[in-house]
Amino acid sequence: MEKQHNLSKNQKIIFDLIDKSHEPLKAYSILFNVQKKGINAPLQVYRALDKLVEIGKIHKIESRNAFIACQNSSCQISKATAFSICESCEKVSEINNSKLSKYLSNFVDETGMKYSKYNLEFFGLCKKCKSK
């Protein structure tokens, strides 16, 4: 069973914004959007983002410096993330594929190192963009 995290005021404001968005949001775009709600400083945004990432409610798309809500309701895989990124329209989706996550979670490299976490970003053209 997933641990309940009661979000604080700022965390909730920022999570709701990201969750409603259909695209990854950048920190300063979030800041701009929540200023009407009394969040005025970058640090307030980054602190909430850090916490939300930590508890797996959102993920950071590293190659884009942007954040999206986790698409896996149970969020068991917050330390094992995979994304599909369209290089044309910049659409990003979280990949939820159990074979892939098992394969990567069990991966052991040549040195015998076993990993506790991974992040995978795939790039290509989405259906829409490919058919153009």
Added chain:
Amino acid sequence: MEKQHNLSKNQKIIFDLIDKSHEPLKAYSILFNVQKKGINAPLQVYRALDKLVEIGKIHKIESRNAFIACQNSSCQISKATAFSICESCEKVSEINNSKLSKYLSNFVDETGMKYSKYNLEFFGLCKKCKSK
């Protein structure tokens, strides 16, 4: 056969620095280190980095905003990169595992999207750090 790229002056200076380094280098640390060689501005560094990434001589470690030289001499996999990152000492190694790269290069997601590129970053503790 791999395409030959004759590096320009700035590209060579910056590649040599990264190649000699035993850890990923950040852009402004590179800048600091090459000022004695007449490279004075961030843009000169970023332009060289962009080109070196493009031709596969170096890779960007996205989660660290840092750059390392490609460890695969032939560099056929510059669009299919995987790294091992120690969260304690920050040691980074490029993973060269043909099974892994085949598995990921052939991965097709639920929507039928086929990818042309990926970047995978594994996190954990390296041998040294684990035995501490």
Added chain:
DNA sequence: TAACACCATGTAATAATATAACATTTGTAA
């Protein structure tokens, strides 16, 4: 040669992303 394309360089300014430091407040549990 001259015109052109192409790539690289040089320089200044600025944009975008992220953190440090410090004071205060709030939630929660002993």
Added chain:
DNA sequence: TTACAAATGTTATATTATTACATGGTGTTA
């Protein structure tokens, strides 16, 4: 209620990256 952890508020600053514009080489070709 006391004590502690977590969250907030605020200012300033550090770090990472790009825009804009001018200049300089090198090879191609008209």
